Amino acid sequence: MRKLALACLVALTACGAPPTTNSPTPARPAPADSANRIPTSRAVANFKAVVADVEPVAERECRARARGLNCDFRIVVDDRPNQPPNAFQTVDKAGRPILAFNLALIADVRNRDELAFVMGHEAAHHINGHLGRQQTNAMTGALILGGLAAITGASQGAVRTATDLGASVGARSYSKDYELEADALGTVITKKAGYNPVRGAEYFTQIPDPGDRFLGTHPPNAQRIETVRRVSNSM
Template sequence: MRLPDFLPSFPGLRLAPVLAASLLALAACAPLPAPSPVYTPAPDPVYEGQALSPSQAAQNFVAVVNRMEPVILSECLKRARGANCDYQIVVDDRPGQSPNAFQTLDEAGRPVIAFNLPLIAEVRNVDELAFVMGHEAAHHIAGHIPRQQQTASTGAILLGGLAAAYGYDEATVRSAQNIGAGLAGRAYAKNYELEADQLGTVIAWNAGFDPERGAMFFTRLPDPGDRFMGSHPPNAARVDIVRRTVADLRAGRGM
């Protein structure tokens, strides 16, 4: 037996032996039934501040990938015409990390969603896991990486050009380019996060999960506040956009 197709090898990312064993066993389970159009969360006693066991965390991860992957593919094909929608979902077991998930592209331009082990262990239920997965998938669908790269490139050109025009040396020009890229790259970062929260809400909802419950993940994260040029919006703003999006979906005003 081999690992499921949604957990391929990826440079620098692999499965921890214990989690891999759990996932291999779970991979033999029958596929989950198709999600209901309207999700009603069942009582979840482990949600109230308690961490999941390793086996439950692994089972939840497999279950969420099984339900989310086809919806992510469908939303990507519908919204991001011409984009590569062949997502890889991988597990990052590098040691010493804080809970994190991220979206990137591999060398071939294939979208990659990575979850590290601390994050898989940190989430309290499948709704939180699905919301995070939808959020990361939304970054690619919305084209945030190329948009941010373009903005950063423009900032580097502008600030570097100004430094050169004032006659600064090559090292100072390079430093100005780096500063310009960093500032410009962060200019829309908070907007991108909110866009991903909104679209991630839709994706999780369409897969049969409860995004409002999933967004409670933010209540356990340090609040970045509303810092100027910060990379993430305040947690309250993120929860608010999820609630407003769910209200629209319940009213039939899907985006």
């Protein structure tokens, strides 16, 4: 569970990309000029410590909140070169949850609190069932727009285009809510693991603020930080 990710990071060798189906919207990447950064030995040590602290807490919260859900998190490192800092959650073909972090993100975070918060946030996506809900929304959107195009007598190509657009709109329609839900539960996981989620959420100050764009995948950074403060203060 933990050994694969840590062995890969320490040696900085290829672990390969994690097995995926579809994943919820990944953590919004930082600017591309961070893409070539390699974790220092201190960053590697921080990653080890955070995995050891956060993973068991995330699994306990998962089992307490989502009965019947696979809570055996597998943490892996995506070591593809020239990638902007990123983390994401997905599941493998057997349904086991995967939390993936690339080298640039591990190098980019400024402290253990930020890394713990990102890890808690991604675990929360799985616990809250966001992947399945996003897939359902995408399917619904595809059926609606594709069906409307077919009813109007559109060509097969136009129907396919409408179906693809509907899937995209459907998948994105609730993504801001999902991100805020993951921020809230991620705050709980981070704090229970012994880290400061408010300090961890300061990672948002390093990445572009999406504002409140129509169908944007992430909510405004200020709204996310306020969510973290509110949940943390209530604990």
